[in-house]
Each structure stands twice: as structure tokens, then as C-alpha cells.
Amino acid sequence: MSAAAKKLDVQVARHRDMLVGGRLTRGRGADLTVVSPATGSPVATFPGASLDQFRQAIADARRAFDGGLWAGLRPHERVSVLQRFVSALEARADELEALIVAETGCPAGSVVLEAQVRSPLRQMRGMLDLYLKLPELEENPLPLEERVVGQGLVQSLRRYVPVGVVAGIAAYNFPLNIGLWKIMPALATGNCAILRPSPLTPLSALALAEAALEAQLPPGVLSILAETGAEGALLLTTDPAVDMVAFTGSTDVGKKVMAQAAPTMKRLQLELGGKSAQIFLPDRVEAAAHAALGVCMAHAGQGCVLGTRIFVPQADKPKVMEAMKASLAALRAGDPHDPSTTMSPVISQAQLERCARYVELAVAAGAKIVAGGRRIDRPGFYFAPTILDVPDNSNPAAQDEIFGPVICVIGYRDVDHAVQMANDSAFGLSGYVYGKDVRQALAVAGRIRSGTVNVNTGFASAYASSGGRKQSGIGRERGVEGVRIYQDLQCLNLAS
Template identity: 35%
Template sequence: MSDGRRTTIDGVSVPCDHLIDGERVGGGELYAVRSPVDGSHLGDIPDGNAAVVDSAVAAARRAFPEWAALGPDGRGDILDRFAQAILDRAQDLVMVDTADNGSVRAAMLHVGTGRSAHNVKFFADLARTLEHPPIEGPVADNSVRYDPSGVAALIVPWNAPLMLGTWKIGPALAAGCAVVVKPPEWAPFSLSLLGEIATEAGLPPGVLNIVHGVGERTGAALVSHPDVDRISFTGSPDTARAIAMAAARNLTPLSFELGGKSPFIVFDDADLELAVRTAAAQFMNAGQVCLAGTRLLVQDTIADRFTDALRDATSKLVVGDPRVEGTNIGPLIHPEHFERVAGFVERALASGAKPLVGGKPSALGGSWFEPTILTGVEQSSEIVQQEVFGPVLTLQTFSTEDEVIELANGTEYGLAATLFTGDEARAERVAAQIVAGTVWINCFYVRDLAAPFGGSRRSGVGREGGIWSFDFFCDVKNVAVRRSSFTS
């Protein structure tokens, strides 16, 4: 039970308040957070106001000079301890994350915490070796510096708070920024616990600050703050527009990773078994994955075989309690989001779509929704054009390469695409023509941290990952020295 400052979630004691300058502080009216798994009361979180945000940004500003002055090696030593501490507390983080947002516990134990630690360790290591080759000009020699930019505001979504939080925190801290993190209001506790882990690992006070609250109040105060130097946001295009307008007043640089409506293309020369197995994996995290290939585009010559095999594979997915071994699909995050997903499906069915599988809420009740595949959909329909963010796929067929490229590019999004074919030349041709930040060929969800990541069109602004993260979180400076200008 919550004691006003801490709460206990599945046996794990978790701080509830803001983390500012190394101290837990209140500030703002409390609101209740409930688990999507069983509706239980997890604890009360303060809805941070402008004064709280001011305090957090000021703490980050004070801590920044010393943190930046440590250099990549000094910061890296501390971040290495932080990464190891994440691994040491993996069980606790998984328990909290599952209760907080309904993620499947086995998947988090297998992948989630390891990836979260890697998000920190990788960028700490990269910062130690980061350098740009010298640029020799006709008059002067140029060298490139990656100088820490200052205070970074990091706004994290609710679908994978621990992994996506560390995806932002790792490179920002490695670059030398001090950060203010706003966890998602529907799933705040894993990042609140992460702040405690960072403090125990030796991160100096004020370098990592956490402010809780809802986007319209806490988030708005953070992104409009004049002392914030960078804003990294993952979420919806509508929220991104509001952030961009607020940031424009201060000319604050932005990095946005937004929604997706990604195509999943299967040609008739593909490894059908692999393609079907991967298509069924698009239901992971109850479909609450921006990268998911939710638009299945299957060549008509294999459509019947693919459809039969996918129906069979989907029928074997276990919808249930994410805390139980063997569960594949847990609940949607919140009753409000459940109603949104259900509304998309209801409208699609009313417009003539046919359920290959699913198409309705699960018999489990609560916020569970059956894995759903809809056929008979038009390219212009809402269900094809808009991000549902639930366990809902559509299936369309195509005849030619040109046709599938037109279908794949036929939305306002451009986050990712997945392509299955046995023809290497075709894979290269199609990948070159698809509008997307990432194209996977005969694989899915391969995220090398050295590679750039981001979206095109409504799916994002900018790229992070690898050196692109440092391009964003640093002030990239050129130093030009005239040859033979020094006598000693």
C-alpha cells in the first residue's frame, strides 16, 4: 500500500514522488494509478505543476557543468555502474513494469531489462571513442567537437517506459547532458524506480531528474521552458504538434519518434513459414508497438496459403495474465485506450471489413482485446490509414511490385516497413522505394543501437541512435585552424 511517498508493487518498494536534485519531493495534486492487469491501485503519483518543473530544470542546469566536465571517460565509468545496476535489479524492474503497463513478464525478463541496460552501456562506450575524421581544407585544418548541449527534456511513452526511457536517457547522459525525464502518467513506476537505481549507482544529484504528471500540465511546462536545450519525445503526432509550437518560441531543437502504420509485405518467393511466424509476432505487447507491421500486404498468388497459416498461428497465441508463463498477449494499457481500439474495430466492421480472426473484446473482460485480423478493407478506410495501437492487423493482397509499393506508401506515416522475399535484387528495389525510417528484410524488430532510428512523414522528425544521437544531444562544433599559424 502507498504511504504517500512509496508504494509496494508485487513486493517491490517503489518511490512515488518526483526526483529533483537527488531528493524525492512532492508537488502537485495526487492521482491514482491502476494496473491494467487487475485494476488494482498501484499508488498515487503527484501531478507536477510549473513550479515543480522549474525546480527540476534548475537542478539539471546546476548539475550540468560538472557532469559535462567529467568528459566521456568520467561519465562512462558512472554509466557503466548504472547499466550494471539495472541488470542487478532486473527482477524488480520487470515486476513493476508488468504491473504498471501490462507487458508480458517473460518477454521483459528475456529482452527488456537487458536491452535497457545495453541502452546505457552502449552509448557510454560510444562516447568514449566518438570522433570525426579531420577535414583538410585548402587554407585551414578542421576538427569536429561534440560538446554537451545542456539540459535535455525526455518525454517517454507508456507502451514501453523502461526500454524507451533508457533509449533516451542513455545517449543524453553519455553526451554530457543533464536530463529531466517525464514518465508516462499511465505507467510511471518503472521509471520512478529507475531514478532510485541511478542514484544508488552514483549518478550525481541533479543529473537525472524525474517529474511526474500529465502531459497537458507537466509536459507542457517542460517543453516550453526557456532553460531546456533539447527535447526528445516519443508519442502521437497530435501531441508532437503541440510540443513543436511550444518549443518554437525558444527555438529548442526537437527529436520526435511518432506513430506508425507500417506495411508488412510478403512476396510469393518468400519463406512462407518465417513470414507467417513473424506476422503473428506483430501482436506483441498487445499490438502497442509503433514499429509493428499492422498492414499485411500479401501477393495474391500465395494469399490463401498465407491466410490459412496465419489464422492457425494466431489461434495459438495465448491471451491472458502477463504475469503467467506462456502468455503472449496481455491487456491494453488503460480502459480509455481499450475503448479507442474497440471503436476502430467496430467502425471497420460496420464499414464492411471481415474478421479473419478476432474482432471483439476478449472473454477475459477488463482491457483485453482478441488478436484481430481484418480483411475486405479499402486502402482509403480509417482502419488502414490511422494508427490503432492495439492487437489489430489488416490484410490486403497485391499482384505486382509497383502495386505493393503504392499500397505501402499510401498512408501519411513512414516509420518502418517489413519485407519478405527470396529475391535480393527485388528486396533492394522495394526497400529503396518505400518511405520509412527503417526497412527490415526477412526479419523484424532488429534494433542495432549503432544504426539510425526515426520516422518520415508523420512518423517523426530527426534520427537518433549511434552517432546520430550525439548529433542531436550535442552542440556539434567545427574548429578551423589556419595552417602554419602557430610558431610553437
């Protein structure tokens, strides 16, 4: 065994325990096996949390919140603790990256790894800074005649208070990033939080526990539990003691979360599926040459905001697809620790089969394979970067989220046709418009029904929110809205 492998074994062994009640404790549920998508072999097997441990975490969080242990602190006092938490994570950044590489297969030398660990840690500091700038109290804009009642004066205020107990249920593709964007705004605003990571990628989330203890978060304020099934997740979405669920995952599971949370009317923040469009206007069509490469390099297309539907002028479509195909030669699948590896595997055998199935469905509906379309013959779950020449937007590969390195190229007659097809989707998470005439590109962007539209760029910031329309979810993450969603609004009317 190499020195690097031995070091990883030590790191994995340190992060198998659950954080419950302010203590690290071994899971008491069924064994959870983490498989490396890069090799198909187990990375770790350890006991997951039991349902009773989830119940205990909920009870601890409820007690901590109701007792004012955390919510009763001033904002700057909570932020001071959370800054220590971020510092403890920054000190462990190399270790967190190693765990991410092991459980997701993300290449150690890729820019995607930056988005997995170091970028979200920087964003956490930005989020805390943003939170401290938001007022706890705001005055309602009463007209003058309503401010006077008899001989007295009335003041009407908006007060922002924590929701209560927040359950964060994270997806597998960016496990640390997604988990932090659930628990950190929740904690900053005074809530108590329970994080349940994906069973496919729990290691980096469990590693948060050690840093939380170092930062001295009070007992019960944060719990982290991993499980092999979904019993704990079901409890988090149904238990009356949980006030809010923040979930990232597929639209199908998001609908179940909504249904499970409905009887107790929990607050919801859902970031769900996407089938985002990239529209290349005629004056910028040459930029489409690297669109497929960008999607496939971005964690093998496993990103809900990725633009997997690429719209170009019909007349330019053949040359664009040839240029796209040539660009894919830069991708190399292989050992994620090899600096020359540039492409991730998909997460599992099931996801590999999903990619293959959608290529078959696409071809049956009239698409042609320009590149890829098959599994790569090597260990692990690698699917070849795939370009599909799709005749129209009704093709299954253009309508459904595949979550792999499979992109559709669709020709449009004119800009109105491009916008119509971009909006012909059950999803509305993100979108992209490219054009040299920025005024025209902005006009096109304004017609796209998505929660975020990027013009000539891709962008993510702690200060700018994102979120979905239609079946891509409800609520926002990041930005002012991503902080305020973890707060309830109380109206205070005072007479003097």
C-alpha cells in the same frame, strides 16, 4: 495477499518519490493512480510532481550544466559514472521487470519482457562503448589552396559539444526502454536531463532514481518526475531554459510538442506514430502465416514499428488469412504472472475502445473480420487478436495507427502495386520485406519511404539507428546519429 503481491507492494512503495536536485522527494502535486491493465484495478496511488517541482528540476539542470559540473568531465569520466548507473540497474533487473508487469500488463513469461528491461540495459553498455569511439574533434576537408592564407596555415575543425538541458518525455508501451534511450545518450554526451514518464506507466522510470543516486550522479544532472496531467510536460517543451526535447508518442501529440518548442527553437528528437507495411513477395508468401501472431504477441500490437499492414499477392490472400487465423490459437490472455499467458492487454479502457471503434470503422468501409474484433470477456483491458480482410489501402484501419492487436491484410496485383500501397501512408517509421530472392527483396526495400526497412528480419541494436520519415517523426535514436543528436556542432577555424 500472496507473497508475490506483498513483495510488489513493497517495491511500488519504494518508487513513488521524485528525483529532484539529487534527492528523493515526495511529489507535491495531484495524486497519480497507476492502474493494472491486466486487472483494471489500481496498483498504486501517490502524489505526482507539482509544477513548482518541474520548475525546480529545470533550474537545477540549468545550473548544473552552466556550471560545468557534468559537461566539464572528460568523456571516459562521465561514462564511468554511467557504467555504475547501468550496473545498479542490472542488479535491480528482477525488480524492474516486476514493476513493468504491474504497470503494463506485459506477461512475465513473454519474450517482450526481455525487450522491456534486460535488452535495453545491454544496449546502454553498447551505446556507451559507441560514444567513446566517436571523435570529439574532426577535421573539415579543406582543399589545399584554402589551407594557406598569406604566410600562415588554416585548420578548420568540427567540435561536438553538448546541447545543454534535455527534456525526455516517454511513452507508456516500453517505459524503461524508451526512457533510457533518452536520458543515457544525453548524459553520456555531457547534457543534463529531465525525464518525464507517461502517467500510465511511471513506476519503472521512478525506480531509476535509486540507481542514479547509487551511481553518484551529481545533483541536478538527472531529475525524474511523474505527474498525473500534462502541465509539467508543457513546461518542459516551452521553458527557455530547456534546450532540447526528446519525445516518443503519438503523431498528434508530437505536432503539439513541435509547436510548443518552436518559439524557443529547441532541438527536437521525435519518434511518433507508425503504420508499417510488411510486404511478402510471391516467393516467400508462406512466411505471412505468422505475421499476425508476431504483431499480436508483441505487447498486443502496442509498438510503433510493428507491421500492422500486411501485403500479400491477391491470389494467395484467402489461404494466408486462414493460416494467420489458425496461428492465433497459440495466444492466451490471462494473469501476466501465469507462465502460460502469452498476450498482453492494451494499456487502458480508452485504448480498448479505440480498438473496437477502428474495427467498426473498418467494417463500415468494406473490411471483413476474419478473427477477433471484440473485447475478451475477462477482467482487464484485453482485446481479441484481430485480422481484418481489407479490400484496399484507403480503409481507416489501414491508414491510421490503432496501437492494438488489429492487423490488416491487403492483396496486391504486382510488386509495384504493393510498393505504391506501402508508401500510401502519412507515416514512414519502419517497414518489412520478405523474399527468398534477397536481391529482389533489397530492391523493393529501397523503394519504401521509411526510416528503417528490415529485409527478412527484425533488428534493433545500440549501433544502428532508427527514426521516422513523414509524420513518423524527426531525428534518430540509437546508433551514431542517436548519439550525435544530443550534441551541437561547433566549427573552429584556427590560423597559425
